[in-house]
Amino acid sequence: MFALLRDRKVRGILFQLLTIIGLVAFLWYIGTNTVHNIEQRGIRTGFGFLTGTSGFAINDSPIAYNETYTYWRVFFVGLLNTIIISVIVIFLSSILGLIIGVLRLSNNWLIAKLSSAYIDIFRNIPILLQILFWYNVVLATLPSPRKSIELFGSIFINNRGFYVPKPDMNSTTIGVMVSVAFVFVFVFFLNRWANKRHEETGEDFPVLYTGLGLLVVVPIAAYFIFGANFNFSYPHLRGFNFTGGKTFYPEFLALTFALTIYTATFIAEAVRSGIEAVSKGQKEAAASIGLSSYQALKLVVLPQAIRIAIPPTINQYLNIVKNSSLATAIGYPELVTVFAGTTLNQVGQAIEIISMTMLVYLVVSLVVSALLNWINFKMKIKER
Amino acid sequence: MKSKIAKISIATIAALSLSASVASADTLSDTLSQGYLKCGINSGLPGFASADSKGHWSGIDVEVCRAVAAAVLGDQTKVKYTSLNAKERFTALQSGEIDLLSRNTTWTETRDSSLGLNFAGVNFYDGQGFLVHKSLGVKNAKELDGAAVCVQSGTTTELNLADYFRKNGMKYKLVAYDSNDQVLKGFETGRCDVITSDSSQLYSLRIKLKNPAGSMVLPNIISKEPLGPVVRQGDDKWFNIVKWSYNAMVAAEEAGITSKNVDSMLKSNNPTVKRILGVEGKLGENLGLKKDFAYQIIKQVGNYGEVFERTVGMGSPLKIKRGLNALWTKGGLQYSPPFR
Numbered sequence: 001m002f003a004l005l006r007d008r009k010v011r012g013i014l015f016q017l018l019t020i021i022g023l024v025a026f027l028w029y030i031g032t033n034t035v036h037n038i039e040q041r042g043i044r045t046g047f048g049f050l051t052g053t054s055g056f057a058i059n060d061s062p063i064a065y066n067e068t069y070t071y072w073r074v075f076f077v078g079l080l081n082t083i084i085i086s087v088i089v090i091f092l093s094s095i096l097g098l099i100i101g102v103l104r105l106s107n108n109w110l111i112a113k114l115s116s117a118y119i120d121i122f123r124n125i126p127i128l129l130q131i132l133f134w135y136n137v138v139l140a141t142l143p144s145p146r147k148s149i150e151l152f153g154s155i156f157i158n159n160r161g162f163y164v165p166k167p168d169m170n171s172t173t174i175g176v177m178v179s180v181a182f183v184f185v186f187v188f189f190l191n192r193w194a195n196k197r198h199e200e201t202g203e204d205f206p207v208l209y210t211g212l213g214l215l216v217v218v219p220i221a222a223y224f225i226f227g228a229n230f231n232f233s234y235p236h237l238r239g240f241n242f243t244g245g246k247t248f249y250p251e252f253l254a255l256t257f258a259l260t261i262y263t264a265t266f267i268a269e270a271v272r273s274g275i276e277a278v279s280k281g282q283k284e285a286a287a288s289i290g291l292s293s294y295q296a297l298k299l300v301v302l303p304q305a306i307r308i309a310i311p312p313t314i315n316q317y318l319n320i321v322k323n324s325s326l327a328t329a330i331g332y333p334e335l336v337t338v339f340a341g342t343t344l345n346q347v348g349q350a351i352e353i354i355s356m357t358m359l360v361y362l363v364v365s366l367v368v369s370a371l372l373n374w375i376n377f378k379m380k381i382k383e384r
Numbered sequence: 385m386k387s388k389i390a391k392i393s394i395a396t397i398a399a400l401s402l403s404a405s406v407a408s409a410d411t412l413s414d415t416l417s418q419g420y421l422k423c424g425i426n427s428g429l430p431g432f433a434s435a436d437s438k439g440h441w442s443g444i445d446v447e448v449c450r451a452v453a454a455a456v457l458g459d460q461t462k463v464k465y466t467s468l469n470a471k472e473r474f475t476a477l478q479s480g481e482i483d484l485l486s487r488n489t490t491w492t493e494t495r496d497s498s499l500g501l502n503f504a505g506v507n508f509y510d511g512q513g514f515l516v517h518k519s520l521g522v523k524n525a526k527e528l529d530g531a532a533v534c535v536q537s538g539t540t541t542e543l544n545l546a547d548y549f550r551k552n553g554m555k556y557k558l559v560a561y562d563s564n565d566q567v568l569k570g571f572e573t574g575r576c577d578v579i580t581s582d583s584s585q586l587y588s589l590r591i592k593l594k595n596p597a598g599s600m601v602l603p604n605i606i607s608k609e610p611l612g613p614v615v616r617q618g619d620d621k622w623f624n625i626v627k628w629s630y631n632a633m634v635a636a637e638e639a640g641i642t643s644k645n646v647d648s649m650l651k652s653n654n655p656t657v658k659r660i661l662g663v664e665g666k667l668g669e670n671l672g673l674k675k676d677f678a679y680q681i682i683k684q685v686g687n688y689g690e691v692f693e694r695t696v697g698m699g700s701p702l703k704i705k706r707g708l709n710a711l712w713t714k715g716g717l718q719y720s721p722p723f724r
Contacts, residue, residue, distance in 0.1 A: 042617040043478060043500035055543045057558040067546035140573035159574050160532060160557075239530035240520075240577050241557060250575065331537065331561045341562060345471045345538030348499035350478070 034351065049347045050075070056342060058333045060249050071343055078335035079360060085255060085334060086321045086364075092260040093320070094313070097267025101309075102297070104272050115268070123265040128326050130262055135254035135330045145241055154234050156242055162253065163235035166246040175226030176219045183218050187211040251332035259323055266316045267309075274309035275301060307379050314372040318365050325361075335360060411483050411615075411622040412456065412672055420462045423449035424482035427467035429564060430588040431696040431704070432488050432508075441465050444695040445486040448507055448613050448630060451685045452484055455629040455677040460684040469563055471538045474499050477616060484626060485614040488582065490540040495614075504626040506612040507688075508696075509708035509717050511605035512544050513583035515590060518600050520577055525604035529554040534567045534576035536560070544607040545580050568592060571599075582609045587702050625671050632678035634720035635660055636687035638711055643686040646679060660723045667723055678723075688718060 004010050038045055050072045057067050061077045062084060104115040122130070140159055143149065148158040156163040167173045187207065194205035223230070235245035278301050286296035325336040340357040344350060415421055425433035425445050433443040450460040466482050477485045478500055488510075489495075491503040516522050525548075535542050537560035549556050559576045561567050568589055571579050579589060586601050593599060613630065615623050636642070639657050641649050649657055658664040661682075662675035669675055685691065692709060693699045710716025 038500075040618050041478060041500040044498035055546055056537075056560075057542075057546050057556075059558045059560070067543075067550065136569060136573070140569075140575065144574045240528075241530055241532055243530070328562060329566075331559065331566070333560075337537070337560075337562075341471050342538045342542070342560070345474065346494075346543070348474045348478070348495070350475045 038351070044347075044349060045352070047352055049349060049352075052347070054343070054346070056346070058338055059331075060252060060333055071347070074343055075335075075339050075356070078333060078338040081332070081334040081338075082321070082324055082360075083364070085252070085259070085324045085327070085332070088256060089259045089263065089320050089324070090317050092256070093263040093267055093316070096260060096264035097313075097316075098271055099268075100264060101268035101271025101275070104268060105275055119265045119268055122261050123269075125262075127258065127262050127323055128329060130258040131254055131326055131330060134258045135250060138257075139250040139254055145237060148237075148242075154232075154245075156235055156237075158242075159250065160241060160247075161250055162248040163242045163245050164248070165232040165234045166244075168231040168233060170227075170229060170231060172223060172226045172229045173231075175222045179218045179222035180215070183211070183214045187214065249332075251327065251330050254330055255324065255327050255332050259320060263316050263320055263323075266319075267313055270309040270312040270316070271305065273312075274305035274307070277308050278304045307376075310372065310376045310379060314369055314376070317368055317372065321364055321368060322361060411619050412625060415456055415483060419457065420464050421449060421453040421456065421484060422466065422482045423452070423463050424466045424468045424473055424476050424485045424487055425449065426487045427469055427563070429488065429585060430591065431584065431700060431702045432588070433465075433467070433486075442695065444508060444691060445488060445613075447685055447691045447695060448486040449484060451633060451681045452613075452626055452629045454680040454684045455632070455673055456625060458674070458680055460680075470536050471562055474501065477501065477614060480616075483615070483622070488585065488611045489614055490582075491610045491612055492540060500617045501614050502617050502623050504613045504615055504623060505630045506610040506717075507630060508584065508611045510582040510584050510609035510611050512541055512580060512607040512609055513586055513605055514602040515571070515579040515581075515586045515599055516577060516602060517571075518598055522602070525602050525606065526552060526554075528556065528578060530556070531578050532557040532559055532576040533578045533580055534559045534561065534570045535580050536564055536567055537562050539581075540607070540609065541581050548606045564589065582611070584696065584702070584704060587704060591701055621672055625673065628671055629677070629681060631720040631723075632660065632681050633685070633688040633691065634711070634718050635723055636678065636682045637689040637718075638713065638720065641682055641687060642690055643682055643684075646682045650679070656723065 005014070035045075051070050053067075054069060054071050054074050055067050058065055058074070058077055060081065062080045063073075063077060065073055065077050100115050100118060103111050104119065106112045106115070142157060142159040145156075145158045145160055148156040148163075150156055154165045187210070190205075190210065191207050194207050197203060197205065233244045235242045235247070282300055282304065283296055286300040287293075291299065324334055327334045328337040328341055331337060335357060340353055344353045347353070423446075425441065425443070428434050429443070431443055432445045433441055435441050446465070449463045449465065453463045454460040466476065468476055468482075468485075468487060473485055473487050473489065474495070476482050485501075486507075488508070489503075490510075491506065495501055496503055514525050514528070516528075522528060528549075533545060533556045535545055535558065542558075542560060545556070545558075557576075559570055561570060564585075567579055567581075570576050572593065579586065581589065583601060583605060590596050590599060590601065613626055615626050635656075636646075639654070639660060641657060641660065646661070650661055650663060652658065652661075655664065659667060661679045662668050662677070666675065668677040671677065674680075686694070689711075692706065696702045696704045697706065706714075706716060708717050710718065712719040
């Protein structure tokens with residue numbers, strides 16, 4: 001028996017087994033103790049509350065919602081708002097980050113210094129302060145609805161939000177939207193075909209100009225085919241507030257601005273470090289075969305730099321999803337505000353609600369990182 | 385401004401401590417052995433709970449904490465205050481972070497039945513109202529169709545608001561914040577036209593505005609808001625102590641006992657006064673306290689009328705009238721079951 005314990009393999013297995021047993025026992029103890037405590041204190045348990053009527057309003061919902069809907073619906077409204085804000089911020093901060101990252105390495109002294117000043121300032125101020133700054137200082141100083149800033153007679157800007165015209169969802173609108181999507185899919189495949197042909201025959205195909213041309217022609221054609229009937233709902237002042245059109249609320253705008261500007265600094269740094277990691281010889285080689293500095297950047301440096309920049313950028317995307325929960329400070333109705341906040345207080349079941357919320361963030365983050373790891377894998381240099 | 389991190393961690397810690405703490409059902413002996421009362425209050429609402437520049441808390445809700453501390457520990461100063469926002473309050477109580485919640489909390493059926501809570505009385509009868517900018521020219525809540533309304537999220541106020549507008553076939557734009565400070569800021573910067581809250585709160589929010597004269601409280605009262613101290617379910621002894629500490633203040637006012645005359649009242653011939661002050665009978669001992677628990681409350685904190693006038697009434701900047709909060713003998717609702 002003791003001889004067996006001296007065997008390193010057996011000992012290893014034994015210790016692992018003990019650790020697992022210990023962990024399971026610990027979790028079991030916590031679980032049963034929780035249930036016992038909750039029962040003893042007479043707190044309602046289970047997920048039955050989700051089918052109850054919420055009774056409260058939400059100011060900004062992407063799906064139909066009012067106070068007669070259930071807590072389930074509240075959960076989905078919050079989840080959708082979290083996803084919407086994350087996707088928008090990921091998109092905007094990637095573009096801004098890429099531009100700033102490249103500009104920071106510019107040979108123009110002023111541009112390089114301005115870019116690095118931007119990064120140093122916004123990277124080092126806590127994100128919550130930036131959100132509050134945009135919300136309570138910048139957007140709050142806009143004029144009141146009755147004194148709105150008016151653009152083109154149909155766009156209104158005031159301290160209650162940005163109001164823009166919104167097309168009605170009729171067959172023309174849907175037809176044009178589908179045609180735009182169709183053009184993007186078509187150009188994607190066209191690009192693949194053109195690349196393949198370029199590799200095989202060396203002939204170029206003007207994908208960019210073809211794409212832009214199609215993007216103009218096809219939607220216009222679709223507009224006439226589907227009845228030429230655009231019907232916009234315009235915002236107009238009625239009583240206290242504007243109605244009609246599409247409203248971008250200050251909570252949404254402040255969060256989008258703050259998160260985009262904050263996260264873009266980190267993405268810019270990732271891009272810069274990616275570019276600097278590409279060896280100088282590559283740039284010199286590109287110059288020696290007669291590429292302009294723009295061509296060298298686009299064709300030689302960036303493709304390699306982006307590969308290096310992807311892993312740190314994934315981290316930033318994950319941070320965006322998690323940082324969006326700071327919206328609770330200004331009342332943007334994302335998951336933490338309406339579900340882990342308002343709903344939790346109305347029904348009081350902390351364990352169920354907090355676990356659901358944590359699970360959502362875990363799942364969303366895992367999906368984002370799986371997606372980007374897949375892209376990372378596809379982008380890697382294929383060693384031949 | 386509390387960050388979301390603080391909020392989430394409080395909820396998470398609360399959830400965890402529900403799991404980790406071995407349920408202790410004897411709050412009285414816990415409080416006696418630690419030597420102070422753990423009391424949850426509002427983070428800043430003049431009249432109900434607000435801190436002065438030296439960090440001393442005052443307000444009608446704070447006085448309930450003091451009264452219970454005086455009854456249990458014999459010293460009204462032995463209280464550890466935890467300031468909570470509306471969203472944090474119930475989890476803090478459920479998890480044992482506090483043992484008494486005295487934070488202008490409305491007594492409702494759901495809270496009483498499904499949150500594991502017991503309401504130990506009503507220390508302030510309130511109702512929900514509206515605060516508007518005078519420049520809007522609105523004189524009645526029925527004229528508020530289409531208005532943007534600021535409200536503290538996770539409150540009964542938010543639910544009453546939805547009911548009221550639905551009942552009257554009006555629309556509104558909700559602007560929900562999780563702290564009263566942000567609600568005030570939203571109102572001052574013009575993010576919303578109206579604040580809705582318990583009307584007592586509206587008066588105290590109004591005096592915090594930069595220009596109080598520029599706003600007014602509408603005459604409409606749209607709900608019943610009985611506010612009172614709350615304890616956990618499952619500890620009846622503690623529930624009784626809080627309930628009777630509060631009743632002692634109301635009974636004292638009715639019997640004419642004040643903090644000034646309480647010592648001379650010890651020699652009173654009135655049997656009711658004798659029972660309240662513990663000169664006769666064993667009322668305090670039945671609760672698990674000393675005989676003179678009510679004497680300590682009245683001596684150190686005062687009777688209900690004194691407390692009311694000092695914190696929210698004529699002796700305070702709020703100048704709220706007794707109204708529903710007068711004694712039942714004077715046409716109000718404050719009523720203590722007999723000390724017998």
